Amino acid sequence: MNKKLLVCLLVVALLVTSVAVGCAKKPAGQPAQGKKIVCGWSTDNTTDPWRRHQMERGKRALEAKGYEVIVTDALGQTNKQIADIEDLIARKVDLIMVSPRDEKGLQDVLSRAYKQGIKVVLVDRMVAGDQWTAAIRGDNREIGKQTAAFMAQKLNGQGNVVIIEGLPGTTTAIERLNGFKDELAKSPGIKIIGSQPGNYAKADSTAVMENFIVAFGDTINGVYAPSANMAFGALIALENAGKDPSKIVICSVDGEMAEIKAVADGKFASTVQYSNCVDVAAEVCSRILEGKAYPEVLQMMGAFIDSTNAASLYKADGFTLDDVAWEAGKWSLEGLMAKSKVFTKTAWLAR
Numbered sequence: 048m049n050k051k052l053l054v055c056l057l058v059v060a061l062l063v064t065s066v067a068v069g070c071a072k073k074p075a076g077q078p079a080q081g082k083k084i085v086c087g088w089s090t091d092n093t094t095d096p097w098r099r100h101q102m103e104r105g106k107r108a109l110e111a112k113g114y115e116v117i118v119t120d121a122l123g124q125t126n127k128q129i130a131d132i133e134d135l136i137a138r139k140v141d142l143i144m145v146s147p148r149d150e151k152g153l154q155d156v157l158s159r160a161y162k163q164g165i166k167v168v169l170v171d172r173m174v175a176g177d178q179w180t181a182a183i184r185g186d187n188r189e190i191g192k193q194t195a196a197f198m199a200q201k202l203n204g205q206g207n208v209v210i211i212e213g214l215p216g217t218t219t220a221i222e223r224l225n226g227f228k229d230e231l232a233k234s235p236g237i238k239i240i241g242s243q244p245g246n247y248a249k250a251d252s253t254a255v256m257e258n259f260i261v262a263f264g265d266t267i268n269g270v271y272a273p274s275a276n277m278a279f280g281a282l283i284a285l286e287n288a289g290k291d292p293s294k295i296v297i298c299s300v301d302g303e304m305a306e307i308k309a310v311a312d313g314k315f316a317s318t319v320q321y322s323n324c325v326d327v328a329a330e331v332c333s334r335i336l337e338g339k340a341y342p343e344v345l346q347m348m349g350a351f352i353d354s355t356n357a358a359s360l361y362k363a364d365g366f367t368l369d370d371v372a373w374e375a376g377k378w379s380l381e382g383l384m385a386k387s388k389v390f391t392k393t394a395w396l397a398r
Contacts, residue, residue, distance in 0.1 A: 084336055085115045087135035089145040091172075092123035095247065097275060097301060097323070098146075100366050104373075105144065105170070105325035112333045125152040132156045135165075142166040142332055144325075149216045151175045166335050171324045173218040177396055181341060183328040185321045186348045186388065187219050191226025191273070193351055194298045197317050198269050199234040201296045206268030207238050209259045211245035211252050211277045220244075223273040223300060240266070245277040252280025260288045273300035275318075282314060302349060302368045304361060311357035320349025326373035330380050344390040347383065 086109050093099040102118060109116045117135065121128030125148050133156060135143055143160055147153045150173060158178035161167050169182040198208065208231070213220030224242075231237055241259045245252030252272060259267060270285075272278040278299035285292050293313045299306050302320030309315040327345065334341040350368065352360060365371060372378065390398075 083115055084113070084142075085117065085138070085140045086332065087132070087138075087140040087143040087145075088116055088118045089128060089131050089135065089143060090118065090120050091128065091146050091148045093120045094123065095276065097303065097367070100369075101146065101171075101323035101325055104323060104369065105329065108326045108329035109144070109332065112329060114332075114336075121148055123148070125149045128153060129156045132160060136160050136163060140165060142168065142336060144168045144170055144328055144332055146170045147172045147174050147217075148214070150218050150221075151216065154178070166332070168328055168332050168335070170328045171219065171322075177392060179392075180335060180343075181328075181331050181392075182344045182395075183324045183331055184344070184346050185219075185324065186346050187222035187321075188226035189348055190300055190319045190321065191223040191228075192230040194271060194273070194300070194317065194319060195227045195230035197351070197353065198271065198296050198298055199231060199237060201316055202234075202237060202268055204234045205236040206296075207240045207263065207266050208269040208271060209256075209263065209267055210239060210242040211255050211270070211272040211281060212242060213244070213273055213277070214246050215244050220247075220273075227271055227273075237269075245272065245274075245280060247274045247276055249276040249280040249283070252277040253283045254280075256281040256284035257288070260284060260290070267295060269296040269298070271298050273298075275299060275301040275303040275306050278306065278309075278315060278318070282309070302352060304363070304365050304367065307352055307357050307361045307368075310352055310354060311361055313354070317351065317353045319351050320368045320372075322347055322349055322372065323367070323369055326369070327380065327383060334380075342380075342384055342389045343392040344395040345384060346388040346390070348387070 088105050090102045091098055093102050106116050106118055119131035121131055128148050143165055154175045157167050157174055161178040167179040169179050171184050173182060212224055240263055243255045245255050270281050272281045282292055296316045298316055299318040300321050302318055306318040310318055331341050
């Protein structure tokens with residue numbers, strides 16, 4: 048073969064290789080190489096301290112991955128959260144991490160994002176339908192069941208209980224309520240004599256508890272208020288009415304340090320750690336964007352806190368147990384998956 052022909056063949060080979068490389072598909076979900084990755088982080092209501100802490104940790108966790116983060120705050124309004132997400136779609140973000148205010152209200156707008164190729168990662172609350180990429184959440188039904196079993200034990204199977212429900216339409220509220228009721232039904236000597244929404248708000252829950260006190264007085268033996276705000280709202284009403292909270296079984300959910308101290312001080316009987324899920328969600332987001340394997344639904348269960356362990360878990364400089372649980376280097380997604388419930392989206396929807 049002469050030198051001229053050899054050179055021609057080498058040039059052709061190089062051209063074919065260049066074309067093949069240029070046509071290779073990037074991993075599923077991965078933005079184009081060199082493009083700045085932009086994540087939207089749609090929050091529900093940062094006037095709530097727990098939600099504000101969730102927003103801050105979520106933003107920090109996404110930024111630590113090197114992403115540009117656009118945070119929106121719905122200020123407790125479903126219509127505003129819909130408008131916020133519409134704006135994120137218009138800005139062509141690569142991914143939307145969202146804690147939905149309303150399971151059904153956000154279904155349509157998140158479906159539109161999903162159909163346009165934007166990855167949708169649900170944080171701690173679900174939406175109706177299947178138009179989402181992944182979900183990181185707590186085991187709210189199990190939280191309700193554990194709390195009911197504990198309350199039944201504390202009441203020796205006899206008594207009257209009032210419930211301050213969470214925000215209507217949210218999966219957290221629905222599942223915590225249903226899990227509690229289902230488990231409490233195993234104790235026929237315990238009756239639920241009142242149940243009203245407190246909307247995860249302290250002022251609303253104070254008003255609800257005041258109504259219960261007027262209606263039922265000293266016949267109230269237990270209070271199920273499945274969030275820090277609602278439990279402290281109930282506590283305010285009880286103390287204002289001259290009631291000794293240590294004589295009533297008050298059970299909460301969230302695991303804020305203020306709740307844990309209230310348990311240690313004997314004002315609350317229990318609380319349950321409910322992770323804000325954002326550190327874990329940020330890791331799942333990064334795997335989605337990098338085209339790596341990820342859990343489609345990861346459901347976590349936190350610590351149950353009562354008088355036996357509250358003092359040892361309390362840290363005055365923390366906000367929730369999340370501040371300890373998700374410290375860098377102290378956890379891995381694989382380790383967390385090994386001790387959590389993991390579902391494919393198909394299996395989750397078929398439950």
